[in-house]
Amino acid sequence: MTRATLILAVLAVVGCIVAAALHASPALLGAATVIACAAVAVAAGAAAVALHAPNDLTEPRHARGPTLDLAPLPEDVVSRRGVFNRMWGVTLGAFALLGVVPLLALQRWNDQRPQAWARGTRLVSPAGTPLRPTDLAVGGIETVFPEGKVDAPETAAVLIRLDEQHNVAYSKICTHAGCPVAIYRRVSQQLYCPCHQSVFDVTDGARPVSGPAPRPLPQLPLGTDAAGYLVAEGDFDAPVGPDTWWRTL
Amino acid sequence: MIVRRTARFFDDRFGTNAAVRFVLAKIYPDHWSFYLGEFALYAFILLVATGIWLTFVYQDAPDRAFDSVAALTRATPVGYLIRQVHHWSADVFVAAIVVHMGRIFFTAAYRAPREVNWVIGLTMLVLASLTGFTGYSLPNDALSGTGLRIADSVTESVPFVGGWVAEVFNGGAYPGPLLFPHLYTIHVYFLPVTIAALLSLHLGLLVYQKHTQFVRDPAHVVGRRFWPDYALRTLAAFAATVAVIVLLATLVEINPIAQYGPYHDWTVPNPATPDWYAAFLDGGLRLGPSTELRIFGHPIPPVFWPGVLLPTLAFAFLYTWPWIDRRWTHDEATQHDVLVPPSLAPRRVGVGVTLLAAAVVLTLAASDDQFAQALHMPVVAVVWFYRILFPFGSLLAGVAAATFARELAARRARYGRERERVVALVRNAQGGFDEREPETT
Numbered sequence: 001m002t003r004a005t006l007i008l009a010v011l012a013v014v015g016c017i018v019a020a021a022l023h024a025s026p027a028l029l030g031a032a033t034v035i036a037c038a039a040v041a042v043a044a045g046a047a048a049v050a051l052h053a054p055n056d057l058t059e060p061r062h063a064r065g066p067t068l069d070l071a072p073l074p075e076d077v078v079s080r081r082g083v084f085n086r087m088w089g090v091t092l093g094a095f096a097l098l099g100v101v102p103l104l105a106l107q108r109w110n111d112q113r114p115q116a117w118a119r120g121t122r123l124v125s126p127a128g129t130p131l132r133p134t135d136l137a138v139g140g141i142e143t144v145f146p147e148g149k150v151d152a153p154e155t156a157a158v159l160i161r162l163d164e165q166h167n168v169a170y171s172k173i174c175t176h177a178g179c180p181v182a183i184y185r186r187v188s189q190q191l192y193c194p195c196h197q198s199v200f201d202v203t204d205g206a207r208p209v210s211g212p213a214p215r216p217l218p219q220l221p222l223g224t225d226a227a228g229y230l231v232a233e234g235d236f237d238a239p240v241g242p243d244t245w246w247r248t249l
Numbered sequence: 250m251i252v253r254r255t256a257r258f259f260d261d262r263f264g265t266n267a268a269v270r271f272v273l274a275k276i277y278p279d280h281w282s283f284y285l286g287e288f289a290l291y292a293f294i295l296l297v298a299t300g301i302w303l304t305f306v307y308q309d310a311p312d313r314a315f316d317s318v319a320a321l322t323r324a325t326p327v328g329y330l331i332r333q334v335h336h337w338s339a340d341v342f343v344a345a346i347v348v349h350m351g352r353i354f355f356t357a358a359y360r361a362p363r364e365v366n367w368v369i370g371l372t373m374l375v376l377a378s379l380t381g382f383t384g385y386s387l388p389n390d391a392l393s394g395t396g397l398r399i400a401d402s403v404t405e406s407v408p409f410v411g412g413w414v415a416e417v418f419n420g421g422a423y424p425g426p427l428l429f430p431h432l433y434t435i436h437v438y439f440l441p442v443t444i445a446a447l448l449s450l451h452l453g454l455l456v457y458q459k460h461t462q463f464v465r466d467p468a469h470v471v472g473r474r475f476w477p478d479y480a481l482r483t484l485a486a487f488a489a490t491v492a493v494i495v496l497l498a499t500l501v502e503i504n505p506i507a508q509y510g511p512y513h514d515w516t517v518p519n520p521a522t523p524d525w526y527a528a529f530l531d532g533g534l535r536l537g538p539s540t541e542l543r544i545f546g547h548p549i550p551p552v553f554w555p556g557v558l559l560p561t562l563a564f565a566f567l568y569t570w571p572w573i574d575r576r577w578t579h580d581e582a583t584q585h586d587v588l589v590p591p592s593l594a595p596r597r598v599g600v601g602v603t604l605l606a607a608a609v610v611l612t613l614a615a616s617d618d619q620f621a622q623a624l625h626m627p628v629v630a631v632v633w634f635y636r637i638l639f640p641f642g643s644l645l646a647g648v649a650a651a652t653f654a655r656e657l658a659a660r661r662a663r664y665g666r667e668r669e670r671v672v673a674l675v676r677n678a679q680g681g682f683d684e685r686e687p688e689t690t
Contacts, residue, residue: 034496061469245549
């Protein structure tokens with residue numbers, strides 16, 4: 001019986017190799033592997049049961065407690081004050097502190113991102129095309145970037161056409177944990193973050209209405225340039241993304 | 250013949266046969282729950298085997314990572330299946346560790362002299378979760394990339410050092426040029442090698458201190474001999490683990506990155522939920538407050554409380570649990586080899602079930618949006634439901650479990666541990682019933 005099951009396992013393994021060589025579907029490969037492993041499991045399990053081996057064999061347990069009496073060493077080796085006095089401890093501590101040196105060498109301050117949005121920067125779609133105030137339908141939405149910096153980190157904004165006259169743009173990076181605020185609910189005029197369900201009211205400066213976001217999405221002041229394209233009137237009105245300990249305002 | 254000659258070769262040179270005899274003749278206590286840790290061990294072996302293969306095809310440059318994994322998925326059935334098996338093994342690995350830890354906890358196997366192995370095991374749980382997280386982040390797809398961004402925000406929320414740690418890890422601001430090289434090195438080298446070392450120590454201590462058992466014979470290890478009895482059983486456990494994982498990998502597509510697309514900081518799939526072992530953190534973030542404290546002008550972002558403080562406290566509690574338990578039970582003995590059935594320790598059951606229930610609530614909270622959608626409820630209502638359930642539901646579950654354990658123990662004390670009393674009911678002349686002992690055969 002065990003032999004038959006193991007033969008099945010071998011056949012399944014061979015079958016798996018042949019199937020892989022023939023670029024068979026993953027399902028076939030998986031099935032063959034499952035059969036092979038399951039057959040070994042059954043064979044081994046059945047063989048173990050067939051042994052009828054006792055489950056009450058015993059061997060002595062030895063307590064693993066203290067086995068050594070620390071007898072004092074001879075006086076000529078250890079003086080009364082001890083060889084390893086406090087100064088050795090201080091030295092060891094100093095060497096441990098030395099470990100901080102390579103850690104400090106890891107720091108990289110002065111890694112400020114260049115300001116991406118400035119007065120007069122055109123808003124472009126992910127495809128790089130500039131947008132006019134009337135390009136979106138009322139209630140429409142588009143992800144926009146500073147011209148020439150599509151996909152640059154933390155520059156993405158959502159442009160929403162609220163009504164015939166008004167477009168608004170907010171940072172697309174959530175102030176809670178940095179996820180993209182990717183969903184717009186047109187009926188309630190709210191932006192919704194799929195990660196932790198923060199909801200922002202786009203008619204009220206992207207004020208957080210519910211969820212764990214602590215502050216509004218930064219707003220991008222909008223205008224139009226001489227050619228009639230949408231431009232930023234300046235940078236976002238607040239820092240982009242979640243706050244950190246060192247971000248003091 | 251070959252085995253015999255090989256054994257003689259090594260025995261002549263190193264005298265290894267004594268050690269081999271020791272291993273083969275060693276006796277292991279046997280109980281179904283003692284195999285739970287083995288499932289984790291075998292999942293880890295499968296992870297290493299499939300992981301080594303994946304290193305030959307993966308490219309760690311952030312702009313190539315997605316394509317290299319997506320191409321692997323498209324190009325060959327073998328590659329697709331190996332990645333499926335790798336990801337499923339990771340989920341099973343962490344799950345097996347948690348269930349194994351539950352067995353250790355509820356039977357009090359962590360008591361002296363085995364506290365060190367509890368600490369090692371708990372550390373492996375943390376490292377396994379980190380390996381899983383760094384691993385599923387490697388394809389740089391829209392879902393995992395957003396997860397990395399969240400992890401970055403949580404790291405930066407730590408007062409004083411958080412920003413520095415995040416900056417070093419990213420090699421600048423997120424997503425810096427060193428993020429993927431760091432993730433890759435940590436995932437394929439630091440974490441698995443550390444886990445392998447701790448695993449060796451874990452098993453070495455298990456052999457050295459000998460396994461615990463339910464049989465009330467503190468002077469002896471009572472169980473099965475390794476060869477051939479236990480060897481066959483553990484082989485069966487190995488093969489069954491692989492069979493189950495490959496079955497899952499074959500039937501259920503996991504982490505379909507082609508559907509998510511590559512990562513940009515302005516796109517994310519909806520719904521967005523991490524792998525199961527990271528979900529309790531995500532759930533915590535969903536239930537957490539929106540208030541931002543300021544200390545001397547420095548913000549404490551809201552993600553700090555559920556993302557950093559809560560898991561730190563939970564794991565600090567788990568790490569110190571053997572010593573808390575020692576105080577609590579006034580059990581200062583240094584040698585415990587006989588396990589305590591959960592029903593005899595209602596308070597321990599209460600604590601364990603409370604912790605488990607709290608973790609389950611947070612895990613479920615990570616899909617609160619899907620739950621709300623399915624029930625046509627506002628997400629805010631579901632959030633408040635979980636916010637109340639997290640403390641009170643967990644405590645209630647713990648108290649209920651402790652009461653249940655106490656009741657079980659009481660019944661056992663009253664009726665004995667064998668089985669229910671069986672009687673035959675016989676109709677009597679008055680129309681009532683008389684009890685009669687059943688005839689024994």
